Amino acid sequence: MSTTSRKRRASPEKSRPSVWWLLAAIIVPIVGLIARIEIEGEENLPEEGSYVVAPNHMSEIDPLIVAVAVWRIGRAPRFLAKESLFRVPVLGWALRVTGMVPVARESTAAAASSTVASARRLVASGHGVIVYPEGTLTRDPDLWPMRGKTGAARLALAGDIPLIPVAHWGSQRILPRYGKLSLWPPRKSVRIVFGPALDLSAHIGHGKEQSTLVAVTAAVMQGITSLEETLRGEKAPAERWNPSAHGQKETGRLDS
Template sequence: MSATPEKSRPSAFWPLAAIVIPAVGLFARIEIRGAENLPREGAYVLAANHNSEFDPLIVAVAVWRLGRAPRFMAKESLFTVPVLGAALKATGMVPVPRSSSSANQSMKAAQQIAEDGRGVIVYAEGTLTRDPELWPMRGKTGAVRLALAGDLPLIPLAQWGVQEIMPRYGKLKFPRRSHVVVQFGPAMDVSEYAGATTPAVLTRATDELMGRVSSMLSDIRGIPAPAERWNPSQHGQSETGRLES
């Protein structure tokens, strides 16, 4: 596969990739499925499940291997961390503020990335899944809203195996090199939701998105996904997390 324009163009991702890719390779053997579903050029929204603090690195490496620069919507406080904050800013990551009143600012920043023909990775659940069996839980509407606002391809992504490297809220296991599957799904047709502004419609679109992610994860795991997705608010759990949409 020839290099894409985004990957062949000099950027801050080059030195980071030289460090991150070999480091991640010590922990994971990444198998990429559905590579043809990630556009080689142009903007997109990539919506991934989230079951380990380590999986952003896995997703980033997979996206980079396919020739695209991985840009996440990341929690605003991470931008104040020494070194990490500078790396986030240099690579064009999008800060997500805690206050809902500032949410439009992060959406505008993400939309600007899209207008520049770049991709945005969003954790549609808003945080690490609370599902006891690590299935995707109820999603938030950020990924759908972003795709609709910019008329962008909305691509579901399912990943599995990272929890063997670093369990949810656990410690990194080393040395351990685990098989991790990252599957990119076909872009979801959101045309029927175009112009949607009501929470009910956006929620319905998000449910469809999470259903696609769950279905792909079911294929990877070889077992059926639960009929109903985990809802933290019904189990007395907070939905605040490290990476949000």
């Protein structure tokens, strides 16, 4: 179900035969068997041109849910991938032909340079990318969005690219965080809403300043949380979950 009735035209990346057709023919029906995805706010995803989609993250199945939603709206879903993966035989080829976006993680300087290069590629190609600003599955015990990292903000500001907060709810019933896949009952409902792009006009030209990155990251996390509150029909905690304040690692499995 969608809240918009405006008919969108298919983007060139979806209307032309490509590897995406093959992937969609395999993945979309499989996801459709386990999830009934209801999309809201699809008019907020540009029909053409580059964009950064920033969703919440609470289940390992989230990337499939978001990818199918983006494809159904009319765009090809792309994600950030570690630059080193592009050098792996076969895998690197697959990442390149599907237009995944490389990002360096070795050092601050390398990451900054890689982000600028990735932003330029996105703008030149007119592609979009999906970036999880939390960087991993939320550590919040009630699955609210936790503290964000600056990756999505860096990429959007480096290329003057629309930054679009996205929230979804329901994927945790299919695959609980670090849990087991639940296939019964089939086609569990997952609602996903695309919010309006953030107004970043006041930050253009300041994308390298830490204070700007922190402010934009806070804005996108608040945007995601507000959308999540609407989906869940309840208010999020006043203070966003900070893993380090609770003695938690921000990588790897969450300790019980």
